[in-house]
Structures are given as structure tokens and as C-alpha cells.
Amino acid sequence: MSATAALPKVFRNALLVTQDPQRRVLRGDLAVEGGRITHVGPGAPAVGEEVDASGFAIVPGFVNTHNHVAMTLLRGLADDRDLGGFLEVLFAVDAKRTDSDLEAGAAAGIAEMLLSGTTTFLDLYYGADAIARAVERLGIRGYLGWAVLDPELTTQKGRPLDNARGFIDRWRGHERVVPLVAPQGVYVCNAETWLGARDLAHEKGTLVHYHLSETRREVHEHEAKTGRRPPLWLDEIGFLGPGQVAAHGVWLTRREVETLANKGVAVAHCPSSNLKLATGGVAPVVDLRAAGVVVGLGTDSVASNNSLSMLREMHVAGLLQKHHRWDAGALPAQALLDLATIDGARALGVADRLGSLEVGKRADLSMFRLDHPTLLPARPEAIVSHLAYSASEEAVDAVYVDGEAVVRHRALVREPWAKISGEAEAAAATLWAAARR
Numbered sequence: 433m434s435a436t437a438a439l440p441k442v443f444r445n446a447l448l449v450t451q452d453p454q455r456r457v458l459r460g461d462l463a464v465e466g467g468r469i470t471h472v473g474p475g476a477p478a479v480g481e482e483v484d485a486s487g488f489a490i491v492p493g494f495v496n497t498h499n500h501v502a503m504t505l506l507r508g509l510a511d512d513r514d515l516g517g518f519l520e521v522l523f524a525v526d527a528k529r530t531d532s533d534l535e536a537g538a539a540a541g542i543a544e545m546l547l548s549g550t551t552t553f554l555d556l557y558y559g560a561d562a563i564a565r566a567v568e569r570l571g572i573r574g575y576l577g578w579a580v581l582d583p584e585l586t587t588q589k590g591r592p593l594d595n596a597r598g599f600i601d602r603w604r605g606h607e608r609v610v611p612l613v614a615p616q617g618v619y620v621c622n623a624e625t626w627l628g629a630r631d632l633a634h635e636k637g638t639l640v641h642y643h644l645s646e647t648r649r650e651v652h653e654h655e656a657k658t659g660r661r662p663p664l665w666l667d668e669i670g671f672l673g674p675g676q677v678a679a680h681g682v683w684l685t686r687r688e689v690e691t692l693a694n695k696g697v698a699v700a701h702c703p704s705s706n707l708k709l710a711t712g713g714v715a716p717v718v719d720l721r722a723a724g725v726v727v728g729l730g731t732d733s734v735a736s737n738n739s740l741s742m743l744r745e746m747h748v749a750g751l752l753q754k755h756h757r758w759d760a761g762a763l764p765a766q767a768l769l770d771l772a773t774i775d776g777a778r779a780l781g782v783a784d785r786l787g788s789l790e791v792g793k794r795a796d797l798s799m800f801r802l803d804h805p806t807l808l809p810a811r812p813e814a815i816v817s818h819l820a821y822s823a824s825e826e827a828v829d830a831v832y833v834d835g836e837a838v839v840r841h842r843a844l845v846r847e848p849w850a851k852i853s854g855e856a857e858a859a860a861a862t863l864w865a866a867a868r869r
């Protein structure tokens with residue numbers, strides 16, 4: 433799409449929250465050419481457009497490592513139920529969805545993400561072509577997993593693994609869409625499905641994304657059925673390996689933490705969703721990180737969060753670990769920002785391209801207004817704390833992907849919100865009517 437060909441530009445005199453290996457925060461310039469960062473620090477030579485960034489903090493775009501963005505139309509539909517009751521309501525609606533309402537929901541969710549500083553997300557859903565179209569329309573970076581489950585349990589037309597293969601073939605090589613395969617979880621996937629997903633990912637060179645050990649019930653039922661808890665069973669059948677992102681990982685033993693570390697599996701931590709669905713346990717994020725597991729942060733869908741804001745997610749993640757561990761030093765602000773940026777990029781295997789402001793990386797970034805009340809006092813030594821604990825989505829003024837402005841002065845650049853929300857509200861009206869019947 434030619435609209436993505438961003439002009440060279442220099443953001444002048446910004447507060448740069450680099451997230452580089454030294455985690456430097458500095459006053460300086462950030463230059464972008466060909467969608468790539470070419471200078472970070474004082475004294476960038478002029479290359480084209482000059483942007484006065486003196487009133488802003490420039491922050492790497494957030495990486496949301498677990499979402500079901502097409503469910504954005506279902507916000508508020510299944511509140512205040514545990515996962516079992518929640519899925520009962522949602523599965524009934526899911527079966528009635530059409531390509532056009534999937535796209536309308538995805539577009540609304542992508543708009544919400546962009547407006548809160550997220551530039552990359554990892555998704556798990558079926559009908560992902562519609563989601564991919566919404567990604568291309570609005571200019572976010574979408575890692576889109578096609579949901580697979582056992583053929584006899586799905587409402588998809590055809591075998592889910594074949595559908596995933598077709599989706600990957602259709603979307604490989606697209607600029608902002610990265611297709612992958614996504615087994616839903618042990619409760620709907622047998623060994624054959626898991627290994628089929630693994631083989632497909634190896635064959636096509638894609639990631640694998642899945643739910644893992646989200647609830648105690650899932651763990652106990654799987655143990656009753658197979659004699660093994662989910663991660664150890666997945667290891668025993670030969671599934672676990674690098675290039676995988678497991679969402680939740682709430683109910684994990686020490687041995688399972690070690691297993692995930694040894695196998696190079698990354699975990700997407702989704703604290704708001706876990707808390708709201710009363711998962712009961714707390715994901716051992718501190719232990720996972722200590723064991724060497726890469727942990728990213730995910731919002732999960734708005735049906736269980738009910739927000740797609742990574743700012744809110746950092747805040748909740750920090751508070752949850754501190755409270756649970758009786759340790760106010762657990763997951764400090766810097767670690768929270770790491771989860772939301774560079775570690776999310778590591779989970780996706782693209783830390784060489786995304787997740788920090790460094791020369792050579794893609795220019796995916798947000799500009800936060802330093803004069804916003806939630807960033808006061810706007811001192812450089814407090815900016816990481818503000819991002820982790822207090823910053824409002826309203827402080828996000830502009831967002832760039834590949835150096836292209838996708839949000840400017842809190843408005844989407846490629847399509848007006850009125851169009852996106854109009855289509856989403858119309859689609860939601862139909863879906864909600866169906867849900868009540």
C-alpha cells in the first residue's frame with residue numbers, strides 16, 4: 433500500500449525512552465528513514481520533515497502478546513462469570529459470526545490499540561482473513577494466529593489445520609500481517625492437533641500461539657484424562673519448543689516453569705483477564721523471568737478485560753505481583769515497561785526489529801504528551817514510572833508504525849473513527865440480538 437511509504441523525518445528534542453540494552457532515557461532527536469530508525473540522541477542531521485517533539489516522550493510502540501481482537505464487539509456481553517460461564521455465552525455468539533462483523537470488530541479493537549500506543553499485537557481467532565484486512569486498513573502490525581481445534585469440536589467449515597495452512601499461505605509476506613497457527617488449548621485439542629500445528633509451523637516457519645494452564649479446572653481435567661498436567665503432557669508428546677507463545681500460564685508448578693524455560697517457550701501474561709475471570713491463581717511471572725522464560729504482556733480480549741490498553745495492563749501486572757508476593761519490589765516499573773515493549777518483541781522472535789528505539793529497528797513508536805496531568809511531574813527520572821503506573825491513554829498524542837503516522841493528535845490517520853465505530857455498532861447490534869435469543 434503506497435500510503436505506508438513514510439517520508440524521512442526527525443523528531444527533535446524529545447524525551448526518548450529508548451528501552452535499549454542500557455534502558456537509557458535521554459533528551460535528543462530520533463531520525464527515521466525508510467521506516468527505520470537511523471539516529472537516536474542529540475544532533476541528528478536534517479533528513480526531511482522536522483517534528484518539534486520537545487513537549488513529548490517518545491516511547492517504543494507497545495507489543496500486546498495476547499488478544500482476540502475481533503471480539504471487541506462483545507465487550508460487556510459476558511461480564512461477571514467464570515471462564516466456563518463466559519465461554520458458554522461466547523461460543524454461542526461465535527458460531528453466528530460473519531466475515532464482515534469479524535472485520536468490523538477487529539477494526540474497532542485495532543483503533544483502540546493504536547490510540548493507546550500499541551503498534552503490534554498477537555491474536556488468536558478463526559476467520560483471521562477478516563482480521564488481516566482490518567490490520568491492513570488501519571496500519572497496525574498484526575501477528576495473527578488461526579485458531580485450530582479438533583475437527584469434531586469446531587464450528588469452522590473444513591478442517592481447522594487446513595484452514596490455518598490456507599490462511600498462512602494467503603498472507604505470508606504481507607507488510608504488516610504475520611500469519612501463524614494457534615491451537616486453542618488442551619481442552620479442545622488432542623495430541624494429533626497439537627502435533628499437526630507444530631509441524632505446520634515448522635514447515636511454514638511461523639510462530640505457534642496457544643492458551644496454556646489458564647484455570648485450575650483445565651489443569652485438573654487434563655491431568656485426570658492423561659495423567660499429566662498440560663505443560664508436561666505437551667512436552668511428553670513432543671510439542672513444546674522455541675517459536676511458541678503460551679498465553680496465561682497461571683497454574684504452573686516449579687517444574688513446569690523449568691520445562692518452559694528449557695524448551696524456549698515464551699509466556700503472554702494477561703493479569704486483568706485472569707483477575708476478572710476469577711482464575712484464583714497468580715501467574716508466576718517473577719519465577720518465569722528468573723528461570724529465563726521470556727514473558728510478554730497481553731490484554732486478552734475485551735470480553736474478559738475489558739480494555740485493550742497496555743498502560744492499564746502494566747499497572748495491573750505490577751500491582752498483582754507485588755500484592756501476591758508481599759514484595760513491593762516485585763516487577764518494578766522498568767520490568768513492566770520491558771514486558772510491554774522489548775520482551776513482547778522477544779516473545780515474537782523479533783527483538784532485532786521491534787521493541788526499542790535503536791538504530792536499525794523499525795520506527796514503531798508513540799508520542800506521549802508530557803503536559804498531561806497523569807505524567808506530572810514530567811521529570812526524566814520518573815517517566816518510566818509514569819508509563820507503568822499512571823499514564824492515561826489520553827496522553828498518547830501520535831503513533832507511528834514503520835515511521836508512518838497512524839495516529840496524529842489523538843485521531844486515526846487512515847480512517848475516521850466515526851466510520852469504524854458506525855460499522856462496529858451496526859454489527860454489534862445484530863450479534864447482541866442473536867446472543868439474547
Ligand SMILES: [Zn+2]
Binds near residue numbers: 679733
Ligand atoms: Zn485468550
